[in-house]
Amino acid sequence: GAVVSQHPSWVICKSGTSVKIECRSLDFQATTMFWYRQFPKQSLMLMATSNEGSKATYEQGVEKDKFLINHASLTLSTLTVTSAHPEDSSFYICSARATPEGGYTFGSGTRLTVV
Amino acid sequence: GENVEQHPSTLSVQEGDSAVIKCTYSDSASNYFPWYKQELGKRPQLIIDIRSNVGEKKDQRIAVTLNKTAKHFSLHITETQPEDSAVYFCAAATGGGNKLTFGTGTQLKVEL
Numbered sequence: 001g002a003v004v005s006q007h008p009s010w011v012i013c014k015s016g017t018s019v020k021i022e023c024r025s026l027d028f029q030a031t032t033m034f035w036y037r038q039f040p041k042q043s044l045m046l047m048a049t050s051n052e053g054s055k056a057t058y059e060q061g062v063e064k065d066k067f068l069i070n071h072a073s074l075t076l077s078t079l080t081v082t083s084a085h086p087e088d089s090s091f092y093i094c095s096a097r098a099t100p101e102g103g104y105t106f107g108s109g110t111r112l113t114v115v
Numbered sequence: 116g117e118n119v120e121q122h123p124s125t126l127s128v129q130e131g132d133s134a135v136i137k138c139t140y141s142d143s144a145s146n147y148f149p150w151y152k153q154e155l156g157k158r159p160q161l162i163i164d165i166r167s168n169v170g171e172k173k174d175q176r177i178a179v180t181l182n183k184t185a186k187h188f189s190l191h192i193t194e195t196q197p198e199d200s201a202v203y204f205c206a207a208a209t210g211g212g213n214k215l216t217f218g219t220g221t222q223l224k225v226e227l
Contacts, residue, residue, distance in 0.1 A: 042220070
């Protein structure tokens with residue numbers, strides 16, 4: 001089945017630094033990758049939609065200069081949290097569809113803690 | 116955009132009883148409705164899904180019903196077991212690879 005590999009699974013960083021999260025589709029080409037953020041005991045909230053070779057589309061209220069998304073190839077999308085602050089601490093997870101009408105495959109998630 | 120509402124937020128049942136979680140959606144163009152089970156710190160796990168051309172789907176103890184006219188869909192778990200305890204999310208999406216919108220989640224607790 002379709003597999004999305006996400007790294008790192010957890011990261012602790014100092015306030016003011018940047019963190020990069022990678023998602024790779026291992027056995028299919030992900031033209032589109034979705035990035036979600038999940039705070040404790042809350043739902044998954046879509047942050048942005050990443051399209052290979054073009055700029056990402058950000059959801060309302062998500063700072064595009066803070067959450068940099070790059071989708072340089074059909075198998076790799078990255079999310080960089082720039083100048084991270086404690087309020088950015090969250091569970092970040094990516095998702096993609098192997099086919100336009102198929103199910104969604106999720107990465108394993110990244111637990112970010114900013115201290 | 117799509118808005119998905121989910122109820123109840125918490126549900127406690129006795130082992131062996133049935134559990135029902137309900138969701139409503141706003142976008143009549145939505146045609147794919149998955150249900151996910153998520154354990155703490157893990158990725159959502161698809162447990163069942165339904166497409167808009169079907170009214171009901173069943174997989175062993177789990178079933179989903181869809182009412183397109185009313186724009187609501189429900190998850191039914193029968194003969195609940197302690198290992199069913201988790202957070203469940205409904206979601207909705209349109210076709211063409213579009214984004215998935217999640218409901219607010221239901222914490223299900225199955226008590227012995």
